[in-house]
Amino acid sequence: MTDATAHHHLWPGVPYALAAALLFAVVPPLSKLLVATVDPFMTAGLLYLGAGVGLAGLRLVPGALGREGALRRDDLPWLVGAVATGGVIAPVLLMIGLARTSASGGALLLNLEGLATMAIAWIVFRENVDRRLLIGAAAILSGAVLLTWDGGKVSLDSGALLIAGACLAWGIDNNLTRKVSAADPIVLTIVKGCAAGSVNIGIALASGASPPAGPVVLGAMVLGFFGIGSSLVLFILALRHLGTARTGAYFSLAPFIGAAISVAFLGEPVTLRLSIAAAAMAVGLWLHLAERHEHEHVHEPLEHDHLHHHDDHHSHSHDGPVDEPHSHPHRHAAIRHAHVHYPDLHHRHGHTP
Secondary structure (H helix, E strand, O other): OOOOOHHHHHOHHHHHHHHHHHHOOHHHHHHHHHHHHOOOHHHHHHHHHHHHHHHHHHHHOOOOOOOEEOHHHHHHHHHHHHHHHHHHHHHHHHHHHOOOHHHHHHHHHHHHHHHHHHHHHHOOOOOOOHHHHHHHHHHHHHHHHHHHHOOOOOOOOOOHHHHHHHHHHHHHHHHHHHOOOOOOHHHHHHHHHHHHHHHHHHHHHHOOOOOOOOHHHHHHHHHHHHHHHHHHHHHHHHHHHHHHHHHHHHOOOOOHHHHHHHHHHHHOOOOOOHHHHHHHHHHHHHHHHHOOOEEEEEEEOOOEEEOOOOOOOOOOOOOOOOOOOEEEEEEEEEEEEEEEEOOOEEEEEEEEO
């Protein structure tokens, strides 16, 4: 096995997860501005509808996107659960919560999503989580807590509890989405965005809310396209390569990314608190990047459809020349070998405690 193959576990999953965090980092502060004048259900609906409609429009551009794996009938229960928890319940809880609590308290509590994602992956779905990953996640989350701590206490008022509930719902969503991560992430996001957006806008209109002015609608949908839609596509791709717990841990860097953007583009000062938080998060990131989960393992026979290159796990033949990467239904024969890996699409085996 070549050295490039041995380090394939870091690429491209880690960049996908970090890019997803970067795009999502701008959503909470800008959403707080929106819910000051727009109904929370309407705000959530516009964000997700912008994600779905924007990606649907991109998909209509000839040659803009390659072919990915198709959704299967077995995927539908997982997808419905992900849409309900992550597309309908979580964003509404977040919007209502942001309107009822401080910005610093809201930012702090949003870090619970990473903990919820990892805990559910570890306890419910039995995903392998070793000590290095746990310590790294704790370092990243401690940096995020320090970054948003204002020297006072964050009380568990109704807004805080609502945001905590949103994080739990997104943690469930992330784990359910992992189950369908082999399918086309653009299609998954279009379905989630359009379904969740329509439901929330319908609830807002039924409860008597009025649509906001045209520029506000456009701004919310553009924010949804980049901060929700594009971020979710990258998050799904990361799930495909890293598994849920590790993707959630990398995604927890979003608060720090937002602070870094503020320093670089808004001229905010580099404080001692920011420096210590950056150091803590850098330690956590290093622990994750330095993880080498390697052991002899068995791949059971498997048949699925996803975008892939021909490598050690995809040595099948074709009748004629093909472009890479490409997607088609293919079968994996049983194989036993040892190499560095993450719990990706081909390494979801169990581990002996």
